[in-house]
Each structure stands twice: as C-alpha cells, then as structure tokens.
Amino acid sequence: MADQVQPGFERALEADIERLSAEVKTNREHPELRSASAHEVIKQSLKAVTPTPQDDAQASAGAAQNVFQNPLPDYAANAPAETKLEIEHLLETAFREGIMAANAKAAHSSPFVLDAFHDALAGKLYPELKKRGIVD
8 A cells, every 4th residue: 555645744845945956957968967867967976866865854854655666776676685775776766755754764784775876866856857847
C-alpha cells in the first residue's frame, strides 16, 4: 500500500526543485555544459548542490509513494546487491525527505554510489524539469 504524502513534503520537494532549477540555469551558462545533454546538466547540477560530508544537512520531513520501476542506471546492473540497495534507498530518501536530505546522505557514500544516485535521480527529475521549461 502506498504511503500518503504528508503536508510538508510537497513544499520541501518543491523548494528542492526550485534550488536545483536555479543550479541548472547557472550550469547552462558554463561553456563546458552548453552542448551537454539535459541529463548531464541535471546530473552536474545535483553534484553542485550535494553537500560535502562536513556540511550540515537539513532533512525535510515527509513520505512519498514508491515511484520506482527500474531506478538504477544501466551500468549499476552488475553492482553488488548491497550497492543497488544503497542507491535505491537514496532515491527513496529523495522522494520522502527531499533531494537535499538524500544528497547529504549520498555525500557519505562511495563515488560509484554517489554517481549512480545522481544519474538515477537526474532521470527521475528530467520529465518534471522539462515540463517546467528548465531543460529542453
């Protein structure tokens, strides 16, 4: 049974998307990303808003529906089960607690997990950012 979305969740996710949207717009102006795909720009923007392990992370409260059919990027298909579960947990955290909270947790993961998480999250966010006219 799917969880009900709690009242503060939509505001927290909306705030995260606004922050990410601003970073996407900024990154679009960088010469090295002008010819990059929208997916790559989103991924680089997610990296930019990921705190370092020393940063304090603020988690947004809430819960969301499980929206993941096949959330992992193709290159993670042969990763160990624990790694796949960690990536999936980070994605679930992004949709439960907010993108910034998930990024804070991901900052403590291995580089492979962090990269796969950003790829998967970029894929999930692309349709919404495209709908809002943030990416093409």
